[in-house]
Amino acid sequence: MKKKVRYNMSLYEKRYRYSGFRAHFEDVDITSLLDILVILLVFLIKNYSASPLEINLAPALEIMTSQSKEAGQTYTLVQVNKDLDVFLKNNPVGNVKDTGFGKSFLNELKIEAARDNDAREIASQKNGTKVEKVKVRDTVNFVIDQSVKYETINLLMDLVAQSDYTNYKFIVRSRDE
Amino acid sequence: MGKKKSKQMQRLNVVPILDAVFIFIFYLVLSAKFIKFSEINAKKPVIEEVSSGTAQDSLKSKNFRVKLYLDKIVVTEGLKQKVLTLQDWSDASLDTLKTYLVKLKKDNPKESAVIIQPHKKLEYSKIVTIIDLVQQYVDSKATETGKLFRSIAFENLE
16 A cells, blocks of 8 residues: 655744745845946956957066057067166066177077977977978067167067067057047 | 736846856956057068068059158158158147158058168157057058058168
């Protein structure tokens, strides 16, 4: 014989069902909260930048603002501050006024280019793609203090042209209009 | 026998929406970059390959040059460097130059490159000011990128 399973209500349930008791919840007015959230959302969406470029600016470097809207890409970063100190990937490599700066900077750039090339080859091997002889033709991002003279920029561009990097881009801060 | 209609309004459950909004805000706050960086592309003809098409095309181009001296700006055309306009560094002159460059592009819609020749003692800020004028955004369908002159090349001032 099948045993009847009887459902036993809990004391709380009995009280709730039969005593006419109804829980009364106070409505919380969330209108103001929603207003703030909407304002915050609009602000954050407006400031959202699709550019993957992240730069830790070197000390004593005032970046130039420009109307350019082209999103910057991540490449080898060279920074020059107002004291003409040069930073390669955030590491100081010397001062433009130093004797023998050109030679040491060029060596550092070549090492960096070789490193980039190796990393790319390893990545292509890992992905299982055909390993091609990659022609080292890469780009340098320049972040230059606004007071730096053209002769310094020209020197750096020449050094970059002599190394395995052959393209350059000037990174600026976008001006909101 | 009229049936009494319940006039109770159905309350919209906003809790899941609020959850989603909070997650969205959390994501935006974490990924927010408050400094927007952009790039200016530039070339130096010395490193261009002569055999490339762009170099050969440049021979046919009008070779607009913007020469940046410490006290004046000169726009020239062609290999003989015929002077088109001469301005100084005052705001009014820069405005005139801006208008002039728009007119220049209108008259030469196929031209997309400008050579900039800065003086060696000229500050980077002034160079970027001129680049902004040369690459100003225009609402014209004539340009691919919306920029007045798409490419910029640097040359040393002789």
